[in-house]
Amino acid sequence: MLTEVSATRYVTPLREGGSLPGLVEADDLGLYVMKFTGAGQGRKTLVAEVICGRLARRLGLRVPGLAQLRLDPVIGLGEPDAQVQGLLKSSGGLNLGMEFLSRAIGFDPLVHEVSAEEAGRVVWFDALINNVDRSWRNPNMLVRQGDLWLIDHGASMIWHHNWRGAEVSAAKPYDASDHALAPFGPDLASAAAELAPRVTEDVLLECAGDVPDEWLVDEPGFAGPDEVRRAYAGTLLTRLEGLERRITMGAPDERPGSSVRAGRSAPAGRRESR
Incomplete structure (x- = not known):
């Protein structure tokens, strides 16, 4: 189960995210990026973050640690921004906290080099969870001390917004030609051979077991x-069954960013994320 902590101070909104997450301090003295139950996407965004984040860790991918973050709405009384204050007031109770990665910077495909093996693992994982929010326009990845970290999985598993069509949705292909790591020649065959056997029913039930009951009632x-x-x-x-055959990449020269990358090289010391 996720550790539960309580927010003690709202620090600042992070306006890069569509759901307006916020940076908060908690009673364990940690800093967390809080995602709110009162945000427009609702609690299913938080469910997706938990299941996908826990599964990513089980597969050896880097994602921030997660915690159940309890919020007292009174914290919002001193917030001058009316939108933020309304969000805090509507999100009393249990929310999701993501470990704040200090000194991390946003991933830039023109600056940070990624191996074909690591790119393949990330693209394969995104295909499994049907993550449509890791494009070159909005990579949702951070680099910290040369390592690649994955963030923001709230837009994944879109089928849980219409469970009656979930089976049909899960069988659909995944177009990765727009993926932020497509220009790095993802090795999908190696990723599938390595990761697919590790995605078992028991593992998935353990990941889903970390979702609080109150987000599923x-x-x-x-x-x-x-x-x-x-x-x-x-x-x-x-979705796992035959997944590799349903991932489409497009020709390298057709992928967004490919023509730009062709004339650029990564800075020294940045040849590979590990």
Whole structure:
């Protein structure tokens, strides 16, 4: 289960995200990026962050640590921004905290080099969770001390917005030609051989088990939180079958950013993220 901490101070909004996450201090003296239940996308964004974040870690990918972050709405009383104050007031109770990565910088494909092996693992993982939010326009990746970190998985697993069509949605192909790592020649065959055997029903149920019950209650068509968790695991297993064959990349010279990268080389010391 995720560790539970309580927010003690709201530091600042992070306006890069569409859901307006905020940087907060917690009673464990840590800094967290808080994602709110009261944001426009609602609690399903947080569910996706937990399941995908936990699964990424099980597969050896770098993602920030997660925590259940309890918020007292009174914290928002001193916030001068009306939008932020409204978000804080509407998000009392349990929210999601993501470990703040100090000294991390945004991933830039023109500056940071990524190996074909690592690019393949990230693209394969994104295909599994159907992440549509890792494009060259919005990479949702950070670089910290030369290492690549994945963030923001709230737009993944879009089928959980319409469970009746989940099986059909899970079988759809994944177009990775717009992916931020497409120009690095992702080695998808190696990624599939390495990662697919590690995605088991037990692993997926463990990841879904870290989602708090209160984010899964009252889901239409389900008897309770555990049944919803089994639906997440089952749909991801359905998507896993034959996944590699359903990932399309496009020709290298057709991928966004490829022509720009062709004339650029990475700075010394940045040849590979590990």
